[in-house]
Amino acid sequence: MSKRKISLHSCSTAAAAVEMSKRKISLHNCSTAAAPKPQQHLFLVLDDWDKGYSVRKVDLDALDYANDDCEPDDFSEPPLARFDVVHGHSYAFVAHGTKIVAMKPHEVSPAIPAFDTATSAVGILPWPEFRMSFGRPILVSIDGRLFLFINRIHYLGDPPVCEAVYAPAVQKPWVWTSLDSPRSLLPFTAPVCYAVHPDGRTLVVSSRKWRTVTEEGTFSFDTKKMEWTRHGDWQLPFRGQAHYVSQLDAWIGMCHHKGGIGHLCSSDVVPVAAGATTLPRWKLLGEERLFDPDSPLHLGATLVHMGGTRFCLVESMWHKADEDVRQRKGKESGMYVGPPRVVIRMTTFDVQYDKDGELLLQSRRTHGCRVFRRAHDKPDSLAGPVAFWL
Structure with missing residues (x-):
């Protein structure tokens, strides 16, 4: 009898443990699945400050719909951040x-600023070894690394992980890696467009x-x-x-x-594994x-991918009421004079197949x-416009 009691007790205890384990796992999975996805917004970089530039966040869902000839309103919310350095290259x-990186600040800048839209923190990245001696590069984030394609290839990976042997841990710096292999030299000088391949590791570039x-x-x-x-x-x-x-299994871009x-x-995707196509x-x-x-x-105009089949076209335009002012200032100074006011128009749409395919x-x-x-008043003083969906 004694042995039977012990046996029954053990079985019931084991069963309870298994059931409790299942319940814990089930509760854990439910809480993980219910975690909300961070809400994304449109972020604009604007030349609206005499000492530098600003980063602004736009909630598109909160904006009223309008026609193409809508009368523009001022930005009602204050900027998220301001950078005390002039930047003239969109x-x-x-x-x-989640970072917006200003890769080519003024040469007096000691480092490259990076604004994190998720934390509102401003970090600094080191200059590449050539500092200001580069023209118009291709800048693209692929597979967790930031690539700079200009003459040769340079990339910035995450900083090394700090092991806190002695507290506090000393933060290790970001480091640029430059490729010196002959196979890594850029085979072109004037890129027209580029796109990341769906394999997540390959950049496709067309050049003139x-x-x-x-x-x-x-x-x-x-990149492997x-x-x-x-x-x-x-x-x-494409352009850009x-x-x-x-x-859609397709690339979408401005023509x-x-x-x-x-x-x-x-455009259909280029089969990169096939070589010549x-x-x-x-x-x-x-x-x-x-x-x-x-x-x-x-x-200028910038196409922003909002995820899925959703896009936003951000266009920058001179304010139509300032044309006379701009022409008068240009004649007086004999130099290029940018518009006193710039209008930003934001248009969203879906790209989908219709019933005819x-x-x-x-x-x-x-x-x-x-x-x-x-x-x-500079020809390319962030006239791009500069816009991201983050």
């Missing part, structure tokens, strides 16, 4: 994780002729093998960065092809242009316009 800003015919074409760079592959003397139809949409500027277009299928998306590059008010822009809406007074 192309030198890049998103790396600059010095030699061999520079014209499309190339891919494998650290080497280039030429795919042909053709070019992808194109974005991969997994739901660079003659007759298509101001439109968006889509032909131009993938591509097409314009819709008959209506999203912006008019020939307008005297147009300054054609890719179209759908649910297009203009989320109001905002205006700010430009602080510096």
Whole structure:
């Protein structure tokens, strides 16, 4: 009898333990699944401060819908951060994780500032070894590293992990790595567009002729093998960065092809493993242009991927009421004079297949316009515009 009691007690205890373990695991999984996804916003970098520039956050859902000729309003919220350094190059800003990195600040800057949109902290990154001696690079975040493509290839990985042998731990610095292998040399001088391949490790670049015919074409760079592959003397139809949409298995970007500027277009993905290939299928998306590059008010446009099939086109324009002021100042000084006020127009839309299997822009809406007074009269004083979805 004694043995039977012990046996029954052991079985019931074991069963209870197993059940409790299952319940704990189930509760843990439920709490993990219920964790909310951080809400993302549109972040703008604006030349709206005489000592430098500002970072602003825009909640698109909170903006009223408007037509294309909407009267712009001032930014009602204060900027998230201001940087006490003049920066005149729209192309030198890049998103790396949740950070907005200003890669080419003024040469007097002791380091490169990086604003973290998730924590509102400002970090500093070291200068590359060549400091200011580079022109217009390709800047792109791939597989957790920030790559700088200019003549040679340079990349910035996460700083080494600190092991606190003695408290407090000393923070180790970020370090640039430069590739000196002949296979890593850029095979082109004048890139036109680029896109990250869906494999997450390869950058695809199209370039035009600059010095030699061999520079014209499309190339891919494998960030694991650290080497280039030429795919042909053709070019992808995009201008600037194109974005991969997994739901469509296609790249989407602003069109660079003659007759298509101001439109968006889509392209099949280049099969990088195949080596030499032909131009993938591509097409314009819709008959209506999203912006008019020939307008005297147009300054620039940036396509922002909001995830899934959702996009936002951010266009910067001169304020139409300031045309006389701009012309008068230009004649008086005999120099280029930027617009006193810049209008930012934000338009969202989906890219989806219709019932006939054609890719179209759908649910297009203009989320109001905002205006700010430009602080510096420089041809490329953040006229881009600079915009990120983070």
